[in-house]
Amino acid sequence: MRILGIDPGIACTGWGVVNSQGGHEFTVCDYGSLVTPKEDTLPLRLLAIYQGITSLVDTYCPDLIGVEEIFFAKNVKTAISVGHARGVCLLVGGEKGIRVEEVTPLQVKSYIVGYGNATKEQVGMMVKSILGLQIVPEPDDVCDALAIAISAGIKRSFEDAIERNPDIFS
DSSP, rough: EEEEEEEEOOSSSEEEEEEEETTTTTEEEEEEEEEOTTOOOHHHHHHHHHHHHHHOOOHHHHHHHEEEEOOOOOOOOHHHHHHHHHHHHHHHHHHHEEEEEEEEEHHHHHHSSSSTTTHHHHHHHHHHHHTOOSOSSHHHHHHHHHHHHHHHHHHHHHHHHHOOOOGGGG
């Protein structure tokens, strides 16, 4: 399964593409970021994100898109901006007919490190280890996107197992 992980943001949207073998072994395909000019209007920035994500989907043909879910924000303005970028990502998934798996930051930390209160540094080191990379990907948005892709793959494999074995959970 090929998974596109996205850490949405107006200024910088991190992305990472990983391949998964059964939801437990992951290899990196590619990663990067989409940066929008600060001087552009919000509609133009959202358009740039839409075009960038659409291009990534057309290039890498993912089976699944993982997107970080907002569940808590200290800054309302930031949460709204991230919400706009998230909406664009969800739209591309719907438009292209690709399943979108939303994961919370707590789930990402739990899946990647095994501990919901893990630090960014711990997540980065585990992403590096899981994917067999020489360095922790930068900037943080890119590393987070790879962690989101891995987490979405793990979550999807759990959900698939439950769907295949409904009697176990009844």
